[in-house]
Amino acid sequence: MSEKKTPGAPSEAHNRHHAEKRRVRRDQSRQGSGGKPRIVEGKTPDGMPAIPESRVLLYGLHTVRHALENAARKKHRLFVTKNALARLEAEPQWNPQWLEGLKVDEAEPRLLDRLVGPEAVHQGVVLEAEPLAPKSLKALSQSKLILVLDQITDPHNVGAIMRSAVAFGVGALVTTNRHNPAESGVLAKSASGALDLIEHVGVRNLSEALEELAALGYQTVGLDSEGGAELEGSLTADKVALVLGAEGKGLRHKTRETCKTLARIDLPGAIRSLNVSNAAVLSLYIARRHVGAAPKS
DSSP: OOOOOOTTOOOHHHHHHHHHHHHHHHHHHHHHTTOOOOOBTTBOTTSOBOOOTTSEEEESHHHHHHHHHOTTSOEEEEEEOHHHHHHHHHSTTOOGGGGTTOEEEEOOHHHHHHHHOTTOOOTTEEEEEOOOOOBOGGGOOOOSEEEEEESOOOHHHHHHHHHHHHHTTOOEEEEESSSSOOSOHHHHHHHTTGGGTSEEEEESOHHHHHHHHHHTTEEEEEEOTTOSEEGGGTOOSSEEEEEEEBTTTBSOHHHHHHOSEEEEOOOOSSOOOOOHHHHHHHHHHHHHHHHOSOOOO
16 A cells, blocks of 8 residues: 655655755865865766865965975865966965976866865865874974974864964974864964974874973973963073963863973953963963074074
8 A cells, every 4th residue: 555645745856855965065064174075986976076085175375375385295286266376376485386296277166165165265276285294303493482282172273373383483383193183274274374384293192292392401381370470480491392271171180290380371351361372372472582583494
């Protein structure tokens, strides 16, 4: 006996159609946060260029230009509109050699929207590239100022911190291998090119890394609202490794124990805390004034 259809109920075809639309929107949303569509013979199921999951899509004029300029970055394909390419080539730093060996695809804005998600501000340019390989602590330069992040996971915050770190001449950014944002278009766009301008050191154990930094002559200074003294009066060494904790929970207990110094930023106003990226700017300014001007590159 055939099943009666409820009057007004959607048909099976109607349900399949809307399920497919939801899937496409879900895939686009995932791509915008750093995800990749699966590969089917060089194309995704909806005919988009296939991007291997090991690669990242970087977007935005500043971000892509710095990535192209970075010889340590392995690049594969540049998806770019005609106008965006003209804007890149018009920049004073532009070098045509950056495109040598790189596949350049002239693309329409709607293709770029689908590649990185409709909310991404790509400015007409998307670069398919390999993530940067992290350095080891032993490879650190002799910079007077190092920045250490203790499980700060929001890519917007980390990107903004990277941008400030480059502005203040920080020699390297140290993070844990886990509980940190993976390299993605969102992180790179928030950093506005800084991702390719600072050395990144990934460590398995942050406490051990802080001890190694101390052995290398760095004063490890944890920024903590309960610190015993103001940051300005706590800096004593020629080289400083400034340690910032995640917004809300701050430094982890083991990190607090390992830092040689715990210091605070006094805030006299009614609001007694700052967004972690804002706290980074202020603490880096104080630390840079203490250790002196960054060396000329």
